[in-house]
Each structure stands twice: as structure tokens, then as C-alpha cells.
Amino acid sequence: MGMLQREDLKASRPDGRMPGWLRLINGPQTLGRGPLFWIVFALTIGAAVVYPAFADAWSVGNTAYFFCWVFMALGLSLIWGYAGSLSFGQTAFFGLAGYTYGVVTINFGAAYGLTIVGVLLGVGMSCLGAAVLGYILFYGRISGVFLGIVTLSTTLVFATFMAQTAGSQWAIGDARLGGDNGMTGMPPLTIPWAGGDIALYSGVPLYYLLLAMLVICYLGLRVLVNSRFGNVLVAIRENPHRAEMLGYDIRRYQLIAFVIGSGLAGLSGVLYTAWGQYISPSNMDLAAAALPIIWVAVGGRKDLTATLVGTLVVLGIFQNLTIFGSYYAFVIMGLLLVIVVVFLPEGLIPGLVKFFGRFRKRKEGMS
Amino acid sequence: MEYIHLAFTAFYQFGDAFAFLVLSAMGLAVIFGMMGIINLAHGEFIMCGAYVTVATARLGVPLPIAMLCGSLAAGILGIVLERTIIHRLYHRPLDSIVATWGISLILTQGTLIVLGSSMAGISTPLGSFSVGGYSYSTYRMVLLGVAVLLLIGLYVLFHHTTFGIHSRATIQAPHMAKAAGIDTGRMYSLTFGLGAALAGLAGALYAPTISIVPTLGANFLVESFVTVVVGGADVFLGTAPAAATLAVIKAFLTGWQGQLMGQVGLLITVMVVIRILPQGLSGWLLKGRT
Numbered sequence: 001m002g003m004l005q006r007e008d009l010k011a012s013r014p015d016g017r018m019p020g021w022l023r024l025i026n027g028p029q030t031l032g033r034g035p036l037f038w039i040v041f042a043l044t045i046g047a048a049v050v051y052p053a054f055a056d057a058w059s060v061g062n063t064a065y066f067f068c069w070v071f072m073a074l075g076l077s078l079i080w081g082y083a084g085s086l087s088f089g090q091t092a093f094f095g096l097a098g099y100t101y102g103v104v105t106i107n108f109g110a111a112y113g114l115t116i117v118g119v120l121l122g123v124g125m126s127c128l129g130a131a132v133l134g135y136i137l138f139y140g141r142i143s144g145v146f147l148g149i150v151t152l153s154t155t156l157v158f159a160t161f162m163a164q165t166a167g168s169q170w171a172i173g174d175a176r177l178g179g180d181n182g183m184t185g186m187p188p189l190t191i192p193w194a195g196g197d198i199a200l201y202s203g204v205p206l207y208y209l210l211l212a213m214l215v216i217c218y219l220g221l222r223v224l225v226n227s228r229f230g231n232v233l234v235a236i237r238e239n240p241h242r243a244e245m246l247g248y249d250i251r252r253y254q255l256i257a258f259v260i261g262s263g264l265a266g267l268s269g270v271l272y273t274a275w276g277q278y279i280s281p282s283n284m285d286l287a288a289a290a291l292p293i294i295w296v297a298v299g300g301r302k303d304l305t306a307t308l309v310g311t312l313v314v315l316g317i318f319q320n321l322t323i324f325g326s327y328y329a330f331v332i333m334g335l336l337l338v339i340v341v342v343f344l345p346e347g348l349i350p351g352l353v354k355f356f357g358r359f360r361k362r363k364e365g366m367s
Numbered sequence: 368m369e370y371i372h373l374a375f376t377a378f379y380q381f382g383d384a385f386a387f388l389v390l391s392a393m394g395l396a397v398i399f400g401m402m403g404i405i406n407l408a409h410g411e412f413i414m415c416g417a418y419v420t421v422a423t424a425r426l427g428v429p430l431p432i433a434m435l436c437g438s439l440a441a442g443i444l445g446i447v448l449e450r451t452i453i454h455r456l457y458h459r460p461l462d463s464i465v466a467t468w469g470i471s472l473i474l475t476q477g478t479l480i481v482l483g484s485s486m487a488g489i490s491t492p493l494g495s496f497s498v499g500g501y502s503y504s505t506y507r508m509v510l511l512g513v514a515v516l517l518l519i520g521l522y523v524l525f526h527h528t529t530f531g532i533h534s535r536a537t538i539q540a541p542h543m544a545k546a547a548g549i550d551t552g553r554m555y556s557l558t559f560g561l562g563a564a565l566a567g568l569a570g571a572l573y574a575p576t577i578s579i580v581p582t583l584g585a586n587f588l589v590e591s592f593v594t595v596v597v598g599g600a601d602v603f604l605g606t607a608p609a610a611a612t613l614a615v616i617k618a619f620l621t622g623w624q625g626q627l628m629g630q631v632g633l634l635i636t637v638m639v640v641i642r643i644l645p646q647g648l649s650g651w652l653l654k655g656r657t
Contacts, residue, residue, distance in 0.1 A: 086461060140642035145405045145464050149592045150637060152407075156589050157630050164627060286410075286585050290472055297465060327476040334472030341466040342455050 025219055027226025029082070029234055031303045031353055048211055052204045060207050066315045067210040068271040073295045073311040074221055074304060075264030081301030082225055083257040084237030086144070089133070089151030090265040090292045091284040092158045096129050097122035097266030098279035099162070099177070102186040107173040110187035119189070119270045126266025127259050134258040138251045143240070152289065159284040182280025189274045210271065217264070221304050224260075233257055265292075287330060291318075294337045300347025310349060372501060379503050380622055382511040384629075385614035389514040390573070391587040392594035392606055393521070394566030399595055400602040401538050401558045403460050404453070407467040409566050409591060410584020411474035412441040416567025417574040417583060418482070424489050424574075434571035441567020446560035453559060454552070471584075478581040486579040510572055517565075522603050534558050590617075593633045597640045599647020608648050612636075 026033050032041075052060045072090055079087045104118035133154060137147060166179025177183055189206065191198045198205065224230055235243040236250045244250050273279040282288060299310010314336070321329035344351045395409045406412075420437030424430050448470060456463035493505040525531035536544040537554040545551050569587065577583055594613060598605030616636055621629035644651045 086464070136638045136642065140638065142641050145460060146596055146641065148461075148464055149405060149596055150634075150641070153589045153592050153634055153637070156585065157627075157634050160630065161627055286582070286588070287472065287475070290468055293465060293468065325480070327479045330476035331473050331480070334469040334476065337469030337472070338452060338466050341462050341469065342452060345459065345462055 024223045024226040029225045029230050032305045064207040064210050070311050072265040072268035075261035076292050076296045077307035079261035083233040086148035087151050088148045089155040091289045092155040093126035093262040093265040094269035095284040097126040097269035098273035100125040101270040101273045102183045103172045103175040105186045106175040110190040113192040115190045122270035123263050123266045127263040130259045130262030134255045138254045159281045162281040184278050294333050298340050300350040306349035380618040383507045384618040386510040386514040388594045388610035390569040392591040394562040395591045396595050396602045396606040398562035404463045408471040410588045411471050412563045412566035413570035413587050414584040416441040416570030420571040420574045421579050437571035438564045438568035442560045442564030445563020446556050449556045449559040475581050488579045489575050491575045593637045596637050599649035601649030604652045605649030
């Protein structure tokens with residue numbers, strides 16, 4: 001481990017050509033530095049940009065659907081992977097934001113860019129909810145397994161609450177909460193535009209919007225985790241007592257990470273709701289809450305790139321399996337999770353990187 | 368007469384809530400208290416107990432024996448899982464909670480595939496009795512009796528039998544226990560199996576009162592988590608007083624605002640309790656001893 005860290009420092013040493021904050025993109029807390037990584041990164045973005053020209057409309061819409069989920073996974077990677085706090089309640093914030101988007105847009109319509117207000121309010125609500133819950137949890141010094149239990153319990157109770165809102169008395173303005181059947185009829189994301197608003201139904205424009213958001217979010221998080229803030233998060237994960245002895249108020253750092261991560265879950269929630277014009281309690285229940293855990297654990301929770309790639313791959317596998325029935329897909333997902341946790345606790349991608357790194361070193365040693 | 372009726376109603380609702388909390392949390396508490404593992408497949412052991420009970424009862428087996436079968440089946444399932452998966456994760460408690468979640472998914476969705484989305488249930492036995500003109504379910508009172516007996520039985524098991532002493536020795540000082548000739552691996556398996564069997568028993572006992580669906584375990588989860596968190600690591604000094612305290616809150620809120628508010632009240636209580644007593648009730652009660 002000591003060897004690795006020395007190399008990390010070398011890689012993050014300022015080279016004088018980039019502005020300070022940009023240099024953080026390439027810092028020590030992320031796998032994938034060096035020119036090779038960034039060439040592959042640029043090629044991937046390029047491929048993603050030209051992809052709609054070669055794919056049919058369904059595939060493009062479906063890829064956009066996958067992108068919707070990745071924000072939640074990246075948020076969980078920040079909370080669980082980097083800060084080391086077990087948050088099993090990501091889908092609660094996903095649902096809270098989705099329902100908020102529904103309530104706002106059903107009541108006020110899609111004109112004048114109000115769907116964007118809906119997105120902001122949805123994300124804001126999940127940040128607010130996370131701030132309240134997180135304050136109680138982190139300032140109450142809840143950690144370890146208890147954090148997981150309390151966040152999961154909160155999620156289950158919230159899902160139960162939404163599931164019993166079937167009656168017509170459960171409505172906020174014109175928006176019926178809909179109980180188990182969920183809420184429908186909200187407009188898709190709509191961009192105000194001279195000469196007519198553009199409604200972003202599942203299709204190529206939405207794909208590009210989500211792709212751009214995803215790239216910005218990914219790079220932004222890279223800067224965040226490599227900044228002083230991110231280094232403190234990792235210090236807390238590795239040893240909370242030591243971090244505290246060094247003078248950091250770990251509760252504040254954990255809370256901020258929790259709020260950001262939950263806000264990203266909320267972003268996934270509004271994007272999903274706008275994409276499918278539908279949100280229901282089954283998006284939050286025990287099985288749904290397990291999915292983000294699986295994406296993040298399988299890819300490699302301690303690294304953003306591993307989480308990103310892992311999430312997209314697992315989503316693809318999951319969808320292909322649902323052809324045989326969603327029960328089978330969930331069984332395979334459960335198996336995957338157990339196998340990864342038992343045999344590759346760091347996740348598949350860091351496991352592979354380590355394997356090839358060792359392989360390369362051995363080759364260098366021989367020559 | 369009116370006062371007697373009111374008092375009895377309050378007692379009945381408290382007893383019902385207390386029994387539910389104790390029975391649903393007991394298996395989780397044994398596994399957590401003894402091994403430090405939060406078992407997210409807890410709900411699936413409950414489900415297993417309920418399914419086996421209903422299946423055997425419908426074959427014509429007397430209900431109490433069917434319930435024992437349900438509990439036993441869950442216990443065996445627990446031991447099998449412990450031997451294959453859980454025992455690899457004892458030094459990684461945070462990973463074990465994730466792994467047991469995976470197991471939970473496999474068991475729930477696997478049951479959906481194999482047995483379909485629901486199964487014909489059995490009716491609640493023993494009928495009802497009446498106090499002051501209102502009738503109450505006898506079976507609910509039997510459950511309260513079972514919960515109390517179970518607490519006493521577990522206390523005796525862990526404090527006055529060889530198994531209990533070996534098990535506690537294994538948990539407190541595994542190397543010393545090993546040096547003293549105790550098969551620690553076997554003790555872990557048996558303790559985990561006991562926790563699973565207790566969860567199965569909860570499912571078995573409540574099987575006549577609920578609809579038999581593969582996700583039925585989730586209905587017990589919140590209550591069991593909350594009880595274990597409030598109780599802390601000690602099964603007896605924790606779970607029993609936690610269940611008693613929470614039962615008052617749950618019975619009051621459920622009676623006043625319905626099932627859901629009962630759950631919300633429990634959730635708020637657990638956050639307050641953790642804030643004040645981070646080690647749970649048992650940590651607070653045992654403070655003077657360590």
C-alpha cells in the first residue's frame with residue numbers, strides 16, 4: 001500500500017500547465033490517471049456522441065434510461081465508497097425527488113421552463129430530506145451497521161407510506177399520489193425555446209442532455225474527491241478516530257457527503273420520473289433499494305470510474321435478464337452481490353486493475 | 368366496568384405490540400448480539416418459517432407441530448447459509464450486511480419463481496374471548512405468552528446450559544474458547560442457526576394471521592431492526608426492555624392513527640434513542656458493570 005501511495009503523489013504533482021482545480025481531476029483518489037486513461041476517456045465520449053447516428057431510436061432511449069440511474073450510483077459511491085457510511089436509503093431520496101417533480105409539474109404545467117424548476121425543487125427536496133436525516137444520524141454519532149439499518153428502515157417506512165396513498169384524499173393540488181399504482185401524467189422535461197418549447201421525450205435530444213449532465217457530474221465528482229474535502233472523506237473511511245484526532249469535524253464531512261450523494265439520488269429520481277412520466281413506491285422498496293448497492297458494490301464502490309462503468313454494465317445485464325422475468329434477474333443480481341462481496345470486496349474493476357497492475361510490474365521486473 | 372374495559376384494551380394492545388416486537392426481533396437480536404452481524408436475510412427466515420408452517424398444516428399436521436417444523440426448517444436453512452457464506456464474513460461486519468441482503472434477494476425472488484406470488488393461508492386458531500362486551504382474539508394473547516416464555520427460555524439457554532456458556536465464551540474470546548477445546552466454528556453455526564430458527568418461529572406463529580406471500584418478511588423488518596437498535600447488543604437486557612418501551616409507543620400510535628403512524632413513531636423513537644444512548648438500552652443498563 002505504501003508503494004502505491006508514493007506513486008499516487010507523483011501522479012498528482014503539479015505540472016504547471018493546468019489550473020489548480022482542474023489538476024484535481026487527475027488526483028490520488030481516483031483510478032485512471034495518465035494519458036492512456038484520458039485517451040480512452042475521450043474516445044468513449046466520442047463514441048457516445050456519435051452513437052445515436054448508428055443506433056435505432058429504442059436503443060438510444062434505452063441508453064438515456066440507463067444514464068438516469070448512474071447519478072444515484074455515483075452519489076452512493078461518494079457516501080459509501082469514499083466516506084465509508086453505509087447508506088441504504090438512496091431510493092428514498094430518489095422517490096422523494098421523483099414525487100416532488102410530479103407534484104410541481106402536474107400542478108403548474110410544463111410551460112416557461114417550469115419542468116426545470118421541478119427538477120431543481122426535486123433535487124432540493126432530497127437534499128433537504130438528507131440534511132435533516134443526516135443531521136440526526138451523523139450528529140447523533142450513528143455509524144457502521146446502525147447507519148445502514150436506520151436509513152433502510154426510513155426508506156421502507158416511506159415506501160409503505162406512499163403505497164397507502166391510494167385514496168382521492170391523497171392529492172397535492174391536482175397531483176394524485178396514487179398509492180401502489182404510483183403517480184403518472186407528469187410532463188417530460190421541457191426546454192423553453194423561442195418558437196415553441198421543446199419537450200424532451202425519450203429520444204436523441206434527451207440522450208445528449210443526459211450524456212452532458214453525466215460527464216459534468218462525473219468530472220465534478222472527480223474534482224471533489226481529489227480535493228482536500230475528498231481526502232478528508234477517505235481519511236474518515238480509513239479510520240474515523242484518526243481523522244477526528246487530526247482535528248477534522250468528521251460529522252460535518254459525513255453530513256455534506258451524505259447530502260451531495262442523496263441529492264444525486266434525487267437527480268436520478270427526477271430524471272427517471274421525467275423520462276418515464278411515472279414514479280411509484282416500488283421504485284423505493286426493499287428490492288429496489290438493493291439495486292444501487294449492487295451496481296456500486298459490483299463495479300467497485302471506492303472509485304468513481306469503476307462505479308460508473310460497473311453501473312452501466314450491471315444495468316445492461318439486469319435488463320437482458322428481465323427478458324426471462326424480473327424474478328430471475330433479481331436472483332442473479334443477488335448471486336452477483338454475494339459472490340462479489342465474499343470474493344472481491346473491492347469490486348470487479350479495482351480487482352482487475354490490481355491484477356493487471358501486478359502482471360505489468362512482473363513483466364517490467366523481468367526485462 | 369368501563370374502566371376495566373379500557374384498561375384491558377390498553378393491556379391487550381400493548382401485549383399484542385410487545386409480542387410482535389419480541390418475536391420478530393428475537394432472531395435478529397441473537398445473531399447481532401452474539402455475532403455482531405446484522406442479518407438482512409432475517410425477513411426471509413421469517414418467510415421460510417411461515418411457508419413451511421402453512422404447507423405442513425395444510426397437509427393435516429396439527430398446527431403446533433407444523434409451527435415447530437417451520438422454525439426447524441428456518442434453522443436448518445440458517446445453518447446451511449452460515450456454513451456456505453456467512454462464516455467467511457465474520458471479520459467484515461459491514462460486508463456481511465450487504466451479503467445477507469443479496470441472500471435476501473435470492474430467497475424472496477427465488478420463492479416467487481418456485482411457489483408463485485401467493486399461497487392459500489390458514490385461519491387464525493382459538494377463536495375469541497370477550498371482556499366487557501368486546502371480543503378479543505385469544506390467539507394474540509397466546510402469542511404474548513409465547514413471547515414471554517421465549518425470553519425466559521433463552522435466558523436459561525444462554526446462562527444455564529453448556530451450549531450457552533460455550534456460545535458466550537466463543538463470542539467473548541474466540542481464541543481462549545478454542546484453546547479450552549470448544550469447537551468455535553460449530554458454535555457460530557449453531558448460534559446462527561438458533562437465530563434463524565427463532566426468526567422462523569416468528570413467521571410460524573404469525574403465519575395464521577397474515578397473507579402468505581414471498582415478501583411477507585419485509586413486514587417484520589422495520590419493527591425488528593428498530594427493536595434491536597434500541598435494545599443494543601445484549602439480547603436480554605436489551606431486547607426485552609426495548610420491546611416493552613417501543614410497544615407502548617407502537618400500541619398508542621397504532622390505536623390512535625393506524626399501523627403506519629405506529630411505524631413512523633418507532634422510527635422517530637429509534638433516532639432519539641440512538642442520539643441519547645448510542646449503545647442502546649443494554650449499553651446504558653450495563654454501564655456500571657464494565
